[in-house]
Amino acid sequence: MSVTAAKGFRAAGIAAGIKQNGNPDLALVVNDGPRRAAAGVFTSNRVKAAPVLWSEQVLAGGQVSAVVLNSGGANACTGPKGFQDTHATAERTAGALGRGAIEVAVCSTGLIGVLLPMDKLLPGVDAAAGQLSEHGGEKAAIAIKTTDTVHKTSVVTRDGWTVGGMAKGAGMLAPGLATMLVVLTTDAAVDAEPLDRALRAATRVTFDRVDSDGCMSTNDTVLLLASGSSGVTPDEAEFAEAVRAVCDDLGQQLIRDAEGASKDIKVEIRGAATEDDAVEVGRSVARNNLLKCAIHGEDPNWGRVLSAIGTTRAAFEPDRLNVAINGVWVCKNGGVGEDREKVDMRYREVHIVADLAAGTETATIWTNDLTADYVHENSAYSS
Amino acid sequence: MSVTAAKGFRAAGIAAGIKQNGNPDLALVVNDGPRRAAAGVFTSNRVKAAPVLWSEQVLAGGQVSAVVLNSGGANACTGPKGFQDTHATAERTAGALGRGAIEVAVCSTGLIGVLLPMDKLLPGVDAAAGQLSEHGGEKAAIAIKTTDTVHKTSVVTRDGWTVGGMAKGAGMLAPGLATMLVVLTTDAAVDAEPLDRALRAATRVTFDRVDSDGCMSTNDTVLLLASGSSGVTPDEAEFAEAVRAVCDDLGQQLIRDAEGASKDIKVEIRGAATEDDAVEVGRSVARNNLLKCAIHGEDPNWGRVLSAIGTTRAAFEPDRLNVAINGVWVCKNGGVGEDREKVDMRYREVHIVADLAAGTETATIWTNDLTADYVHENSAYSS
Numbered sequence: 174m175s176v177t178a179a180k181g182f183r184a185a186g187i188a189a190g191i192k193q194n195g196n197p198d199l200a201l202v203v204n205d206g207p208r209r210a211a212a213g214v215f216t217s218n219r220v221k222a223a224p225v226l227w228s229e230q231v232l233a234g235g236q237v238s239a240v241v242l243n244s245g246g247a248n249a250c251t252g253p254k255g256f257q258d259t260h261a262t263a264e265r266t267a268g269a270l271g272r273g274a275i276e277v278a279v280c281s282t283g284l285i286g287v288l289l290p291m292d293k294l295l296p297g298v299d300a301a302a303g304q305l306s307e308h309g310g311e312k313a314a315i316a317i318k319t320t321d322t323v324h325k326t327s328v329v330t331r332d333g334w335t336v337g338g339m340a341k342g343a344g345m346l347a348p349g350l351a352t353m354l355v356v357l358t359t360d361a362a363v364d365a366e367p368l369d370r371a372l373r374a375a376t377r378v379t380f381d382r383v384d385s386d387g388c389m390s391t392n393d394t395v396l397l398l399a400s401g402s403s404g405v406t407p408d409e410a411e412f413a414e415a416v417r418a419v420c421d422d423l424g425q426q427l428i429r430d431a432e433g434a435s436k437d438i439k440v441e442i443r444g445a446a447t448e449d450d451a452v453e454v455g456r457s458v459a460r461n462n463l464l465k466c467a468i469h470g471e472d473p474n475w476g477r478v479l480s481a482i483g484t485t486r487a488a489f490e491p492d493r494l495n496v497a498i499n500g501v502w503v504c505k506n507g508g509v510g511e512d513r514e515k516v517d518m519r520y521r522e523v524h525i526v527a528d529l530a531a532g533t534e535t536a537t538i539w540t541n542d543l544t545a546d547y548v549h550e551n552s553a554y555s556s
Numbered sequence: 557m558s559v560t561a562a563k564g565f566r567a568a569g570i571a572a573g574i575k576q577n578g579n580p581d582l583a584l585v586v587n588d589g590p591r592r593a594a595a596g597v598f599t600s601n602r603v604k605a606a607p608v609l610w611s612e613q614v615l616a617g618g619q620v621s622a623v624v625l626n627s628g629g630a631n632a633c634t635g636p637k638g639f640q641d642t643h644a645t646a647e648r649t650a651g652a653l654g655r656g657a658i659e660v661a662v663c664s665t666g667l668i669g670v671l672l673p674m675d676k677l678l679p680g681v682d683a684a685a686g687q688l689s690e691h692g693g694e695k696a697a698i699a700i701k702t703t704d705t706v707h708k709t710s711v712v713t714r715d716g717w718t719v720g721g722m723a724k725g726a727g728m729l730a731p732g733l734a735t736m737l738v739v740l741t742t743d744a745a746v747d748a749e750p751l752d753r754a755l756r757a758a759t760r761v762t763f764d765r766v767d768s769d770g771c772m773s774t775n776d777t778v779l780l781l782a783s784g785s786s787g788v789t790p791d792e793a794e795f796a797e798a799v800r801a802v803c804d805d806l807g808q809q810l811i812r813d814a815e816g817a818s819k820d821i822k823v824e825i826r827g828a829a830t831e832d833d834a835v836e837v838g839r840s841v842a843r844n845n846l847l848k849c850a851i852h853g854e855d856p857n858w859g860r861v862l863s864a865i866g867t868t869r870a871a872f873e874p875d876r877l878n879v880a881i882n883g884v885w886v887c888k889n890g891g892v893g894e895d896r897e898k899v900d901m902r903y904r905e906v907h908i909v910a911d912l913a914a915g916t917e918t919a920t921i922w923t924n925d926l927t928a929d930y931v932h933e934n935s936a937y938s939s
Contacts, residue, residue: 220866220874220890250862252875252891285859286892386845389867391859462769462845462926463934470935476668476774479633483603484772491603492635507603508635509669543845543935545928551846552853552926 175310175326176202178337179360181400184309186316189297191245191283191290197316198245199294201301202356203270204238208401211237212369213278214376216393222249223259224279225392231263231278235365237398238276240356241266241298244319244341246283246290247352249391258289265295269302280354280394282319282341314339317354320550322430327422329415334361334403336415340423342430352390353380353427357419361412362401371413372397379420382452382538384459385431386547395420428539433546436468437522440538444528450487451529451536457481458527458538465543471518473498478527479507493530499523558693558709559585561720562743564783567692569699572680574628574666574673580699581628582677584684585739586653587621591784594620595752596661597759599776605632606642607662608775614646614661618748620781621659623739624649624681625700627724629666629673630735632774641672648678652685663737663777665702665724697722700737703933708809710802717744717786719798723806725813735773736763736810740802744795745784754796755780762803765835765921767842768814769930778803811922816929819851820905823921827911833870834912834919840864841910841921848926854901856881861910862890876913882906 177184182204189199204211213232215225231237241262248255259279267274281289314324321341328337342353363371376395397416407415428437440458445451458464461481467474475496482494496504501516503509523542560567565587572582587594596615598608614620624645631638642662650657664672697707701724711720721740746754759778780799790798811820823841828834841847844864850857858879865877879887884899886892906925 218863218866219868219872220862220877247859250859250874250887250891252889255891285857285863286887288892389863391863391866462930466931466934469931472935474668476630476633479603480601480668480772480774483601483774485602489602491633494603504633504669506635508633508638509671543931545931547845548849548852548926548928548931551849552851552855 174328174337175314175339176337176356176358177307177310178328179335179358179400181205181360181402182358183305183307184313185301185304185306186309186312187297187301187304189300190293191243198243199297199301200242200313200316201305202240202313203305204398204400206400208362208399209236209238209276210363210365210368210399211235212365212372212397214372214395216390218389218391220250220391222247222281222392223251223255224248224281225394226256227259227263228278228394231275234275236276237278237396238272239266239270240278240280240396242280242317242354243294244282244317246281246287247285247392248281248289249285251288254288258291261291262294262298265298269299278396282317282352282354282392285391310339317341320432325423325426327419329418331407331411331415333405334407335359336419338419338423340427342427353393355395355423357397359399360403361399362404362406363399363412367409368397368399371416374413375417375420379417379424383424383428384456384538384540385428428541431541432550433544434541435544436542438468438540438542439522439524440540441526442529443526443535444530444532445534446488446532448534448536451534453485454482454487454527454529455536455538457485458525459540462543468523469542469544473503473513473516473518475504478525479504482527487529488531489529495528495530497526557711557720558697558722559720559739559741560690560693561711562718562741562783564588564743564785565741566688566690567696568684568687568689569692569695570680570684570687572683573676574626581626582680582684583625583696583699584688585623585696586688587781587783589783591745591782592619592621592659593746593748593751593782594618595748595755595780597755597778599773601772601774603633603774605630605664605775606634606638607631607664608777609639610642610646611661611777614658617658619659620661620779621655622649622653623661623663623779625663625737626677627665627700627702629664629670630668630775631664631672632668634671637671641674644674645677645681648681652682661779665700665735665737665775668774693722700724703815705813708806710805712798712801714790714794714798716788717790718742719802721802721806723810725810736776738778738806740780742782743786744782745787745789746782746795750792751780751782754799757796758800758803762800762807766807766811767839767921767923768811811924814924815933816927817924818927819925821851821923821925822905822907823923824909825912826909826918827913827915828917829871829915831917831919834917836868837865837870837910837912838919838921840868841908842923845926851906852925852927856886856896856899856901858887861908862887865910870912871914872912878911878913880909
């Protein structure tokens with residue numbers, strides 16, 4: 174279903190030959206209207222790929238007719254030629270569809286610092302345009318995979334309108350987003366400004382709180398396109414909630430497919446003085462390599478949780494900290510709590526709760542364990 | 557030679573039975589004077605182990621007669637009982653030596669959240685006091701090892717005076733120091749204030765710029781004790797330089813023994829607008845798990861360097877960044893530079909230079925690669 178679950182959209186996914194292994198590598202998503210409002214959120218990395226620089230300009234206009242996405246190359250750190258290639262990709266897409274290039278967003282993912290094979294990519298755009306279909310969402314989701322082991326899609330349907338989407342990403346997930354491409358579509362009749370508000374509110378508490386390895390990509394992009402073809406303009410809060418639900422589902426799918434992971438770790442911070450404190454502490458815990466190794470070894474090593482909390486600026490007193498792992502309060506008041514032998518860590522999901530005892534704010538960050546497979550996957554070849 | 561290279565010091569290292577495997581686990585360093593000025597630098601982690609809280613009080617007086625160190629248990633997150641145990645350790649040491657407990661610094665390293673076996677540790681203090689020797693420095697250095705594969709010592713001798721020391725640490729090395737215990741001694745006649753200045757200046761550019769895995773310990777301590785027994789008061793700059801040289805050497809030894817590492821990585825930042833910028837960028841690069849995996853795989857993946865630089869607040873323009881790996885400028889002006897095939901990464905030391913082209917300041921951060929062995933070592937058992 175993916176990006177074609179909502180009415181008014183067609184999509185395609187093909188193998189253009191960008192990837193040397195012949196796998197699908199080019200996707201196209203087209204908004205057939207009647208409306209074409211859009212919103213976008215991009216990487217906060219200051220080294221931005223050419224497609225990000227281009228798409229930021231496109232989104233400034235608040236309208237997107239089509240999104241063209243490629244895997245097999247990030248087109249990042251590729252200089253003026255890389256930007257020209259992105260521009261040419263948008264122009265070719267616009268020409269094939271009879272739209273304006275300034276309404277064509279471009280997304281790329283893959284190795285940094287390599288120019289795209291435009292002799293393959295541009296004919297691929299034409300081929301994809303020829304295969305656009307109202308049932309093409311699944312193929313588009315498959316074509317944007319890089320090291321993903323599965324393609325990721327999600328759909329929420331409400332009273333007469335739908336929000337759906339696709340995501341790719343398996344490593345480099347981090348706050349500020351990270352090599353993650355997401356295209357969401359809706360047939361709700363929503364203008365660009367409320368679309369933007371809904372998307373930012375959703376990504377702030379979903380993708381921004383998924384932190385696989387603390388690394389932030391140059392290419393992250395989340396787009397939300399509205400066709401208005403349902404004719405329904407939902408209540409803004411209800412719409413925002415639907416967008417959040419789809420983002421949350423896709424974010425969970427990203428973590429479950431993180432490179433080499435054997436555990437999904439939910440880091441829940443409670444009792445923080447502010448939400449910012451809760452997020453800062455959650456990220457610090459989620460990024461602690463020693464803790465992530467311990468969880469991999471099914472070792473409820475709460476000392477590493479406290480050690481990570483201690484590096485933050487959040488409000489807390491060390492002797493009031495409490496930590497539970499899988500429901501067992503192994504640390505109470507900054508010291509030894511219940512018997513750590515009681516902690517059952519056999520299952521894939523691990524739930525860490527850290528109570529700062531400094532207020533009432535909370536935040537949850539999702540991460541995964543650090544494994545030898547992660548090292549192998551990220552050292553055996555360039556990605 | 558270690559802590560007994562300088563005149564006026566005795567040391568011992570014994571197996572007190574704190575470690576279950578029977579390895580040496582208790583060290584004692586005694587300053588026989590005539591002076592006993594001292595300086596200390598402690599972890600900036602806000603969750604501090606009991607011995608750190610105690611030793612900070614001791615150092616506030618500017619005088620240290622003895623340091624008692626144990627491996628086999630960090631005595632961190634152990635509450636009031638843990639602090640009582642540290643206090644009792646200082647009292648026992650003071651009693652055995654005929655000194656005041658307020659001049660006895662205590663250091664511990666090992667697993668967090670476990671009380672020390674005081675029934676073994678206290679008799680161990682007596683035994684160590686009975687074995688103190690002017691040749692005991694090596695044994696003391698051996699007794700503070702945890703996952704270290706080798707013990708680390710260093711000595712610098714100048715005109716009539718000496719600075720020497722020992723260090724332990726193999727993981728959790730990070731800015732602000734990290735499970736790292738260092739005791740330096742000198743027979744120079746230097747007061748507490750210039751000692752403190754020399755030690756802080758040295759650690760700022762040595763141990764603080766060694767970052768194995770971004771994790772910061774609860775127990776880090778660096779102490780510098782001066783006996784004055786040489787009768788020589790060196791020029792302050794010359795003395796500071798000698799302290800820096802010993803710290804630099806010990807810091808290098810720590811990186812070379814980092815857990816599971818197969819590459820030592822020197823991250824040199826040039827052309828920064830400020831030294832703070834250079835340090836921030838260097839740490840960001842040194843902590844990037846994806847880059848550390850790539851280096852392990854001998855892949856000169858400069859895109860991951862740019863990606864890490866892009867997450868910082870330092871002054872730079874993306875299209876002016878230059879990166880060299882082992883002398884080959886693989887990235888020029890933010891894009892593809894020399895052929896990456898030219899980069900020879902067969903040797904253990906890897907040298908990354910990132911030129912921000914934003915000024916003239918520099919900083920060098922040392923780190924190591926991320927390996928499957930690191931994961932095994934930190935997941936197979938608690939540490």
